[in-house]
Amino acid sequence: MSRVIYDGQAIERGDLSVLDCLTEHGINIPSSCHSGLCQTCLSRAASGSIPARAQTGLKETQIAQNYFLACVCYPEHDIEVAMEDGVNKLPALVSGVKHLSADILGVHLKPQHPFNYRAGQFINFFKDENTVRSYSLASVPELDDELFLHVRKVPGGQVSPWMFEHLKPGDQVQITEPAGECFYVPGKPAQNILLVGTGSGLAPLYGIIRDALQQGHTGKIVLYHGSTSFGGLYLVDELRTLAQKHENFSYVPCISESAVPEGYASGMVLDVVLARQADLSGWRVFLCGHPEMVKSGRQEAFLAGASMSEIFADPF
Amino acid sequence: MSVYDEIGGEAAMNAAVDVFYRKVLKDDRIKHFFDGVDMARQAAKQKAFLTMALGGPNNYTGEDMRKGHAHLVARGLNDSHFDAVMENLGATLKELNVPGHLIAQAAAIAESTRKDVLGK
Numbered sequence: 001m002s003r004v005i006y007d008g009q010a011i012e013r014g015d016l017s018v019l020d021c022l023t024e025h026g027i028n029i030p031s032s033c034h035s036g037l038c039q040t041c042l043s044r045a046a047s048g049s050i051p052a053r054a055q056t057g058l059k060e061t062q063i064a065q066n067y068f069l070a071c072v073c074y075p076e077h078d079i080e081v082a083m084e085d086g087v088n089k090l091p092a093l094v095s096g097v098k099h100l101s102a103d104i105l106g107v108h109l110k111p112q113h114p115f116n117y118r119a120g121q122f123i124n125f126f127k128d129e130n131t132v133r134s135y136s137l138a139s140v141p142e143l144d145d146e147l148f149l150h151v152r153k154v155p156g157g158q159v160s161p162w163m164f165e166h167l168k169p170g171d172q173v174q175i176t177e178p179a180g181e182c183f184y185v186p187g188k189p190a191q192n193i194l195l196v197g198t199g200s201g202l203a204p205l206y207g208i209i210r211d212a213l214q215q216g217h218t219g220k221i222v223l224y225h226g227s228t229s230f231g232g233l234y235l236v237d238e239l240r241t242l243a244q245k246h247e248n249f250s251y252v253p254c255i256s257e258s259a260v261p262e263g264y265a266s267g268m269v270l271d272v273v274l275a276r277q278a279d280l281s282g283w284r285v286f287l288c289g290h291p292e293m294v295k296s297g298r299q300e301a302f303l304a305g306a307s308m309s310e311i312f313a314d315p316f
Numbered sequence: 317m318s319v320y321d322e323i324g325g326e327a328a329m330n331a332a333v334d335v336f337y338r339k340v341l342k343d344d345r346i347k348h349f350f351d352g353v354d355m356a357r358q359a360a361k362q363k364a365f366l367t368m369a370l371g372g373p374n375n376y377t378g379e380d381m382r383k384g385h386a387h388l389v390a391r392g393l394n395d396s397h398f399d400a401v402m403e404n405l406g407a408t409l410k411e412l413n414v415p416g417h418l419i420a421q422a423a424a425i426a427e428s429t430r431k432d433v434l435g436k
Binding site for chain 2 (some may be wrong): 032033034035036037038039056057298299302303307308309311
């Protein structure tokens with residue numbers, strides 16, 4: 001007989017689903033359709049193997065992180081359900097701090113313990129016990145031996161102005177395990193990929209692009225990065241160099257409010273994208289940055305033909 | 317054999333939900349009901365609805381339908397909107413080359429939820 005392990009408690013499953021087994025023991029997991037469709041009972045396994053049926057219909061990024069649908073999960077062996085609200089703080093050393101533009105600070109961190117992540121996921125950074133902010137990872141595990149964050153200076157913010165002023169190499173800080181579903185999954189090397197970002201939303205996209213290229217992606221990879229002004233764009237030279245090196249990668253920096261020099265597109269980033277990429281059928285789409293851009297971008301990409309399961313987004 | 321199995325089961329649903337949800341979001345009569353919803357979660361719900369309409373595996377009860385739409389009824393959801401969804405369902409299945417008699421079967425199942433969805 002197999003068991004369900006939850007919060008240190010091992011429960012005999014009998015012939016119940018993982019959901020019903022937990023519910024019967026007073027552990028309330030939100031659920032609705034009980035048919036493996038609506039995804040309300042989406043859970044994550046900390047250990048144990050998951051039957052394929054319990055991952056039907058999930059995104060590849062969710063499958064890669066051991067998510068499953070508890071209502072249709074009947075595992076043959078013991079399975080441990082991850083507790084998502086317990087925060088595990090990990091120590092990291094600040095190994096470098098560098099201005100990428102007037103408003104963006106590049107922060108390099110060396111985690112003090114083994115740290116497994118995928119380029120494009122995010123971590124939470126603790127300024128102190130109660131003040132936490134999420135930052136996406138621009139580094140690629142196979143290429144970089146440190147974590148890279150892009151921190152945008154939020155005027156009046158509680159964390160970013162403090163980082164701009166005080167953070168220096170040698171500082172000990174605390175971060176969390178990586179999370180998020182914005183990352184590259186191999187397996188469809190010829191698929192076209194569209195990436196749209198504003199401000200420091202470039203961080204995860206920069207990681208995803210370099211990850212896809214180092215994994216040998218052959219389809220088109222098209223990046224649109226938008227800002228209100230010329231000064232808000234950064235890594236422009238690095239991205240142009242990358243585009244020269246890789247024929248399948250192209251980069252379009254967009255400026256919406258001020259003078260637009262040669263080599264830059266004029267307009268809100270999403271408008272530029274929609275004018276140039278009218279048909280997104282079959283494309284994989286990543287959207288990161290301003291929450292309003294991400295929200296309308298998700299809808300516009302879907303209406304332009306991208307499949308819902310191929311659109312990945314982070315609203316920061 | 318249900319329509320669901322006949323048109324290819326779960327795999328066919330993934331394609332169908334994209335076509336169906338895209339039609340719904342482009343439909344001026346009903347698209348405002350979807351303002352501000354989490355699209356990914358909503359797509360999963362649409363898939364559950366399509367699966368049910370096609371006679372696939374589901375455990376929805378009339379009570380679930382009633383509760384799930386009560387907030388929309390409060391915002392004015394009525395028969396004309398339900399009709400619009402029915403129309404989009406028919407057009408979706410037609411686009412996916414589902415034969416006419418099977419579309420009629422699916423429409424009948426969807427129609428049977430009208431009272432609960434509209435809280436009557």
